Amino acid sequence: MLNVVLKYVDVIKSKITTINMPYGYAIAKKYIPEFDQRKQIGYDPATTTTLRDVGEMGIDIIPLPTTALTMSIVGNAADTAAGAGAQVIEIHGLDGNWNEVNETIIMNGVAAVTTVYQYIRINQAHVIRAGANGIATGPILISNGATEYYRIGAGSNTSQQALFTIPQGKTGYITSWTSGAAGKDTRFILRITSDIYNSSLLPVFNTHDICVSSSGTTVRSFNIPIKCPAKSDIKISCNTTLAGGIASASFRLWLEPEILIKPL
DSSP: OOHHHHHHHHHHTTTTOOOOHHHHHHHHHOOSTEEEEEEEEEEEOOSSSOOOEEESOOSEEEEEEEEOOOEEOOOOOBBTTSSSSSEEEEEEEEOOTTTEEEEEEEETSSSSSSEEEEEEEEEEEEEEEEEEEESSSSSSEEEETTEEEEEETOOSSSSOOOOOEETTEEEEEEEEEEEEEEEEEEEEEEEEEEEETTEEEEEEEEEEEEEEEEEEEEEEEEEEEEOOHHHHHEEEEEEEESSSOEEEEEEEEEEEOOOOOOOO
16 A cells, blocks of 8 residues: 555655746646646526526436437528538547547537547537538537437527536636526526535435526636536526526636545
C-alpha cells in the first residue's frame, strides 16, 4: 500500500505548476491537464404552469436512456451534405460505460442517419458545417425509435436543452447558472441527481438552487462551486404562474478527474 501511495504522490508532484491567474481562467486556457470547462444552454419558447425541463422539445421531462442506445438523426429536406441547411453536425455524449464520446454526422435530410456510438446520454449537439442558409432548416431530431432524446431547433445551430451528465471518472463543479424570463412570473430550479447535503450520487433529483423572475435575467455565481459526482444528471426546470411565457437558462461548470486516496 505504501508503494501505491508514493507512486500516487509522484504523479501529483509531476503535475504541480505555478499559474498566476484565476482558477477558472487557467481551466479555460487549458493550463491544467485533464481539466475541462462545459456550458449548457436551454430555451423554452412557451412555458407552462407545469414544471418542465428548459428546452426546445416542448415536453415536461426530457427523457434519459436507461441503457446505451443507437440514435437516429433526421432533419429537414434542406439539411443534407450539399443542402442549404445543416450539412454536418457533431454530437457529444456518454457511451454505455459513461465515458465521453463524440462523432460527426453527415446529414441526409429526412432520411435517418444512425450514430456509430451507442449513447446513455446526449450532452450536446451542434452544426459544424452549413449551406447557404448558415443554419439548420430543421428541427434536427436525435431519437431512438419513437422517443426523441435531443434536438437542434429549427433556425439554430446549437442544441438548447439545459441538461448535462457528468462522465465516468470525472467530478463536476458548477460555478454559476443563469435564468431569464419574459412576460410571466417564472420559477427556475437547478436540479441535480446528487445529495444536497453531502454531494453523493442519488437516483432522484434534488433541488440545489431556486430563482424567481418575471422579466430579465438573473446570474447566480457560487463562491463555493456545487460538486457533482460522476454519472450525476444536472438540469434546470421551470414553471410559470400563467402559461405562455418565454424562458432561458444556462449553467457553467468544470470537469476534473476523480481522485480517490484510500487510507493506509
